[in-house]
Structures are given as C-alpha cells and as structure tokens.
Amino acid sequence: MEFWFSEKHTPNVKMSIRVDRQLYSGQSEFQRIDVFESPEFGRFLTLDGYMMLTEKDEFIYHEMITHVPMAVHPCVKNVLVIGAGDGGVIRELVRYKDIENIDMVEIDEQVVEVCKKYLPQTAGWLDDERVHIHYEDGLRFIRACHDRYDLIIVDSTDPFGPGEGLFTREFYGNCYKALKDDGIMVNQHESPFYPEDAVACQRAHKRIVESFPISRVYQAHIPTYPSGHWLFGFASKKYHPLKDLREAEWNQRGIPCRYYTTTLHKGAFYLPAYVEELLANVELTPD
DSSP states (O other): OOEEEEEEEETTEEEEEEESEEEEEEEOSSOEEEEEEETTTEEEEEETTEEEEETTTHHHHHHHHHHHHHTTOSOOOEEEEEEOTTOHHHHHHTTOTTOOEEEEEOSOHHHHHHHHHHOHHHHTTTTOTTEEEEOSOHHHHHHTOOSOEEEEEEEOOOSSGGGGGGGSHHHHHHHHHHEEEEEEEEEEOOOSSSHHHHHHHHHHHHHHHHHOSEEEEEEEEOTTSGGGEEEEEEEESSOOTTTTOOHHHHHHTOOOOSSOOHHHHHHHTSOOHHHHHHHHHHHTOOO
C-alpha cells in the first residue's frame, strides 16, 4: 500500500508527495507538527497540515531570504530572526563571521526541538554561541525593541494561526522602529499565483509600503510551495536592493550557495507583468 501526503493549494488544486514513513506527529500548544520521509524530497516538515520545508528544496528559500539583504547592507552586526524554528535561516547567517549577535524569536519551542532531532540539515546550527533563542510571540517581542537591529528577517508561517500577527500594520511599524537608521527588513511574501494567496501578498505589500521608504519585492522558485512561485519582501530605511548591491564585496566572501548568486539577486527583482500589476494596484490604494 502506498502512503501520500497531500496539501490543498486551492479548492481545485492539491500537491501530493509519496511518503515512506512518518517520523513524528505531535500537537504543541499552538499547532500540529509532523515530520515525514519521502523518496523524492527527503524529510519534510508540516505544521497544521501545511508544508514548511523539505530537505530537497529548503536551500532555495533560506538562501534567498538571507543572502539578498546580506549582500546589500555593508555592516550587519546585530540580527533579529522572527520565526525560523527549523533553523535554516540561522544556518545561513552563521556563515557570516562578522555578525556578532542573532536573536531568534520563535513562539513554539516544540517546533525547534522536533527540528533539532529530525531535521539536523537545517537545525544543526542553533547552538552557535551568537544565537540567542527567545520562546515568545514575535509581535510582543518587537514592541520592546528600538533602534537595535541592522537586519530583521521575518521567516513566518502563513498569515493565519500562530503567524497571523506577523502580517499586520502594527508589526511592520514596530519592525521599522526596531531597526537602526540604515536597517533592512526581509520577509516571506507568499505566492502571487492563486487568488487567495495573491490577496495575502497585496495586503502585506501595502502595509510594508506604508511603513518603509524603500520597499521592493523579489522572487524565487520553490517546487513544494503553492504554484512553485514564491515572493519575498525587501524593506529598508536607506538601502536599495539593486542600487546598493555590494556585488564584488559579497563574492569575495566566498560563501558557496546552491541557488543564490549576485547575478540572480539582480534578476530576482525583475518581476513578471502580472505580479507588477498585482503590487501596483495596492501601493496607492487608500484603506
């Protein structure tokens, strides 16, 4: 008998992955956590039945949410990561020796413990001495921060359940206050392809545009996410993601990546026409 994990992307579309075995299933205070093993994508994590990452394609997401801002900001010392219980963003950040402090805020301690045990490919760097994990709500944590961080990475789940508060105007405004004068915020921005996801993209983009003087959207292609076409948001008080790209300096670091390059960085901000239209429609629309 074959076993399959299926996730609905729309009422008419679902993605299915054949599963060899289920490694873990548990209910935390916040959500259901499952880890499966598959022949095609290796181990993968789901929360409340929604795909979070697979061993085969997680590098795309984690490299693009991390290295894009790191190749722009000239001096990142202090970083805040909100979410990221799987540890993939931390793995990419600790490759930068000049980063001095990484605060990681994750609401669900059980996610971190499960990933440490079953997904060491991403969670194997959480014990780095520069990483300080805070098990609390990201929205509450950020309210107490002011002029503290060079970079904020919002690696949230989708805009419902535990991650819902990380897509609000209040949250983005608090991120702005928590950043230093030249700070950058990057967030996962959902998919623009299916109508329900596109609405979430528009809502997040509108709220970020209202909070930051520089706000751009860029893309990556991640096979196991809805439609495979995923967006990220780049927001900054000072730096433009293309005009201020430090291409030569970043390449001199010699950080090996499987997806990110500085050439790809430039291309990622050139969006398809339908996505440009989607975002433009909300930028000047009043509430």
